[in-house]
Amino acid sequence: MATLDTRLPYRIGSRILPVLPVDTVPILNLTAKIPNCGSHQTAIKLILEQDNIRYHRLHIAYRLHADTRPSNKYITIVIVALFQRGCNEVWVATVQKISSYLSQIGLDYAVELIDYALFGQRTTWPFLDDTYNWNQTLSSRIVSLVDQRQWVSIALVYLEDIESREDSANFPSKGKPPRIRPTILFGAQDADQPYWWDNSIVTFLQSIGFGDISIEITYLNHFGERSTPADTILLSQAYYHPTPMGSSCGPSGFDRTGTLGGCIQLEKEGKIIDLGITNRHVLLGLSSTALKNSMVDEACQKLVVVQSPSTSDHKLRLKNARIVIRSLERKHHADGSLALAAAKEEKDRVEQFNRKLGTVFAASGNPGTTHTMSRENGLADWALDWALVRLDPGKSICNTLEDPLEQTFTVSNYCGIRTNRGYRVFKGGRTSGITRGYISATEAIFRQEIPEPQDGPTAYAVEFKKMWSKPMRCHTMVPNYRKRAVEFIQPGDSGSLILLDPTDYRLPQGDTNMTFKDDRAPSDPEINEWTPPWMAESGGSTDQTLEASTSDSKEAYIAGLAFASNEQFLLSYMMPMDVVVKDIEAVTSGKVTMPANKGVVG
Structure with a gap:
């Protein structure tokens, strides 16, 4: 029997499966590919029921990375189910039974028993403050651990702790509130390689007293490359x-x-x-x-x-x-x-x-620049990805933005933000229009180009240190799930200005690792109303109004420039606007007079 895939307790495979995220591609003429398909599915469902596996659906499809061509190797019997604390051994035994059944009838296809939360996009939440000193110390130590691997992005956010999930009597319609856990998300081109799964990173975190941080390894070919039709x-x-x-x-x-x-x-x-x-x-x-x-x-x-x-x-x-x-x-x-x-x-x-x-x-010419704080602390440079358009005579751009409540914001100022605090923000973009979200207090690290692999992990060489493969920093953003369960910045929204909400831009300080309401389930794709962890903790919103006169009450400050997103975890990324302006002035030998600099907010 092939080696079982038990790398994730809530995703068990009858063989080593491609690392998530993977595409689900329908199999054309399934009955010709798998004769008596219906009877086989019935037999598999009987095994699931005998083992009390609470599954939502069962289907057969190609499961593979987006850049991989479908073949028989990727035909997979996918079982979307509910993982509950303590059921890992049962899941392993069930997959073994299904695999044995397939072997007996001469079918050599993969089996994937996966929790419903992994079968699609994952929900993340921001840090309100830099609890683990991620920006100044921990992130650079993590980067050094994986320095010779083909990683693309690294971020620290809060993610649902599936392993601690309790019973949900009404699955799949409603579930008990999940718990969230600080998680380092790795996106890597070589995520399928065994060295990512050897527990060395977990062991390191435990050795420095951060054993409560979990890690999530995902496949990511390039940073932020996707396209979406316009609304x-x-x-x-x-x-x-x-x-x-x-x-x-x-x-x-x-x-x-x-x-x-x-x-x-x-x-x-x-x-x-x-x-x-x-x-x-x-x-x-x-x-x-x-x-x-x-x-x-x-x-x-x-x-x-x-x-x-x-x-x-x-x-x-x-x-x-x-x-x-x-x-x-x-x-x-x-x-x-x-x-x-x-x-x-x-x-x-x-x-x-x-x-x-x-x-x-x-x-921008260089992919990164050294911000004042990063120069002092020896951190990675901030990412730079901006371009200016010289307007033709008769052309102009409106500097106001009207939100869905028909409140008009004037945008004529920019500000700096603290790198270790969370903020409420909004933006207007080509794809998703006006959406609201949060800047996490924890930054992301990414690389625009990845050195070609050699034997095993990428060989350390001089080329590795060249401009286009060096690590760069950016701010991490997550959406306001009360409004919509998609990225704050969707493909095509790149270039949007990130604006501070003038009535409520600061998030309170404090840990967010607590239970909250999130009733999402496979049959209910919309995110229902939920209480953000910081509101549940503090007892309500902590409004922080920009220092402005009454006449300026509808003024919004530019905090950053958006440039990429991560669909799998609904993350978005931005560059600080004060860094962008500084680089614009250096490249053009000019002075930005509008928007005006309002200093650091928060």
């Missing part, structure tokens, strides 16, 4: 003057799409230059060859034309407009309908809209 309603708002904050943007002639965060004014050589800001990777791509030099003034103006909306989003908008027209034509069988006339007029307006926003004025 059609949000997209339609981009065809107006001035260009709204959070609109779609991209380089002419390419399908790359991101968010136009907002407007910047730069004073240079006695002149004020109007600019827009987004991410460098949105306009110039991700390759180190394209990014090796900062791009300024005339060279860029002639090379990269920036459009809003982007080319791909504009095509989508026109496609939707034509669909509406065809639908109305079928409905009315004539051209006399007012709705049809309006739809045709709107299509013509979209086609004729001048999408040329301007040209690239400057972009």
Whole structure:
């Protein structure tokens, strides 16, 4: 019998399975691939019932990494169930029984018994303060432990402690409140290699008195590379003057799409230059060859034309407009309908809209910069991923943002934030619109490029220390699950400005490792109302209002610039705005006059 996969007590395999996350790909013509499939599933369900396995569903599919081609090797019988404390031995025995049954009937397919919380996205929560001195000490020690491995990202957040989950009588509809546990999340290209699973990291944490921290190893090929179609309603708002904050943007002639965060004014050589800001990777791509030099003034103006909306989003908008027209034509069988006339007029307006926003004025060249605190403490550099668009005559960007409650915020200032505290924030982006979330007090470490593997762990070499594979820091953000159970920054939201909520931006200090309400289950994909740990602990919200006059009560401060996300754990990442501004001024030899610097908040 093949070696059982028992690396995770709440995910047991009849053989070593690909490390999560994996894609579930349907098998075309399943009955031809597996004759008598229905009877085999019935037999497996009988085994599950005999062992009192509380499963939600059973299906057969390819289970593999997104960059892997389906083959018989990845055909898996997947059983989504509820893991409860103390049931690990039963799960192992059940998988062995199912594997033996398959062997007897001549089927050589994998079996995967997995807890429902792992079958999809995981929910994470922020740290309110840097309890474990992660930013200044622990993160660098962890990085040194895995220095020769192909890790992509490392973060410390709170994650559900599945192993301590108690009985849930109403599964899968409702579950008892889970407990959360501080967890170091590793994303690595070589996560399937045995050296990630040898307990050396856990042993180290125990040796320094941090045995309460768990670790989670996940497969991650590259940092933040995904794409998502634009929201059609949000997209339609981009065809107006001035260009709204959070609109779609991209380089002419390419399908790359991101968010136009907002407007910047730069004073240079006695002149004020109007600019827009987004991410460098949105306009110039991700390759180190394209990014090796900062791009300024005339060279860029002639090379990269920036459009809003982007080319791909504009095509989508026109496609939707034509669909509406065809639908109305079928409905009315004539051209006399007012709705049809309006739809045709709107299509013509979209086609004729001048999408040329301007040209690239400057972009970050180095992947990281040394912030004052990181220089003092010997930490990794802050990530840098910004680009400026010089606006064409007649083009401008609105510096206001209207939230779903129709409150308008003016965005004309930026601020610094403490690196060891949590904050409430919001943003306006091309994909998900206005969403609210939290900055965790614990930062993330990542690498943009990973050295090629050799024998075993990546060999330590001079190339490893080069610019594009060195560790870099960024702030970690999680969504407000009261609003929606998706990333705070979704693909296409890159380039969004992260704003401090002017009525409630500070999170109280204190540990969050406590029970809270979260009724999510496989049959209930929406996150129900829940009490955040800090509110349960403190007895209510701890409002912290920005120091401003009554007339400034609707002012929001820019805290950072978003640039990436992690779908598996619903994490998002940003660069501090004060660091971005400092680098803009260094690259352009100019002075940012708007937004204005309001100092450090919190």
